[in-house]
Amino acid sequence: MEFDYFSSNESSPNNHHRPSLISSGWRPLHRELDWAFLAELLQNDTKELTQKTFNLASNFAEVLGRNNYTWWANLLGVVSENTRYEIEKFWNYITPDPQSPDHRYQDILSTETPIVQLVSRSSIPIDYVLNRLQEITVLRVLEVLGCPDIITQYYLERNFYFPVERFVNWERLEVINTVYAYWSKSDTWLQIESYERGKRYYTIMSTHISPLINKATYDLAVMLSGYQSRVGKVHSQFAIRSFPADIQGFTDTVQQAILTQNQLAVVVHGEPGTGKTVWTQAVAKEVLVPLGYVVFILDHDAIANFVPPNYLERICIIINEADNLAQNRASEVAQYNNKTEHILSLLDGTLYQSIIDDSGIQIKQKLVVLMTCNTTERLDPAMLRKGRVDLIYEFTERFV
Secondary structure: OOOOOOOOOOOOHHHHHHHHHHHOOOEEOOOOOOHHHHHHHHHHOHHHHHHHHHHHHHHHHHHHOOOOOOHHHHHHHHOOHHHHHHHHHHHHHHOOOOOOOOOOOOEEEEEEEOOOOOOOOOOOOHHHHHHHHHHHHHHHHHHHHOOOOEEEEEEOOEEEEOOHHHOOOOOOOOOOOEEEEEEOOOOEEEEEEEOHHHOEEEEEEEOOOHHHHHHHOOOOEEEEOHHHOEEEOOOOOOOHHHOOHHHHHHHHHHHHHHHHOOEEEEEEEOOOOOOHHHHHHHHHHHHHHHHOOEEEEEOHHHHOOOOOOOOOOEEEEEEOOHHHOOEOOOOOOHHHOOHHHHHHHHHHOHHHHOOOOOOOOOOOOEEEEEEEEOOOOOEOHHHHOOOOOOEEEEOOOOOO
């Protein structure tokens, strides 16, 4: 990963930002002497340390011993910009660098913010909603982390720090170049890069980010359905205890399977009005959300382009009217689309697990798929094979 730092040219038009940085609460970061670091230099880099020490001493001797200036002019020369530069260069050598991110961390989660919707309300692409979900996740992770231990920024060849006791939130922090923040408790780094028109890019790097994401995504739900697509929370009209006794018993079976299986697919079928859809919402709210599942309610168009985000550990997918989606491929209607193949690959996991990325967050996902349909007769037989759909139940009583 490369970073472009601003030039140190004092005539640069960007120089007006430096007073702004100071006035925004930033302070110059002064490197402190670390005796352990100096002892390591003395032991392992003796020749270079000796040479740099002699060079600095020689520079002082040359400035103080000039014959064409008076003694007081030579004394003033000691504090000249050139001498100060040599002293700073030597000081930077004998002191440890300010803390910076370890870019070897494998757990990385990034987002641009704010996410801008560039299309009309009648045609919202799935990418916009999933990017919005990732933005919400990153910002929630930062809320979970709270105030960092250190906040630094490098600008015009100088390091600055922001006093953490004055920290309010990231939106109010002045970001001119690249900001770094660190939380020692979770061994987590944040990198913020600023772009034009108020846009920023947040990157969180951690040795183990999963617990943070699990806390940040608790109770989140996503609906992907045309212009109604949104990120929010699951709403349920009815409690599970209000359903008929047989459905409550089936719910107990589903809950047990959720607790013991990494992947579970459930199909409930029955005539319209028997409560299939509201049952899936009740299970999502009362069973899955408390277990940390992020719920996705997908319409048939979203299925074709949906890949579960790899940074989420537990995912529930709700698909209503699956008999209109995964139709028998022997029928003429099903031959005109490939949605049956998409849902089959989703149930198999082959669609998004065929290639395992060797970088980024690696989480063994738990997946629960809840599907409703009026009848199983129109479903493709391949859907009901063992290993794809685990539980099937018929709703027979009129409920809504």
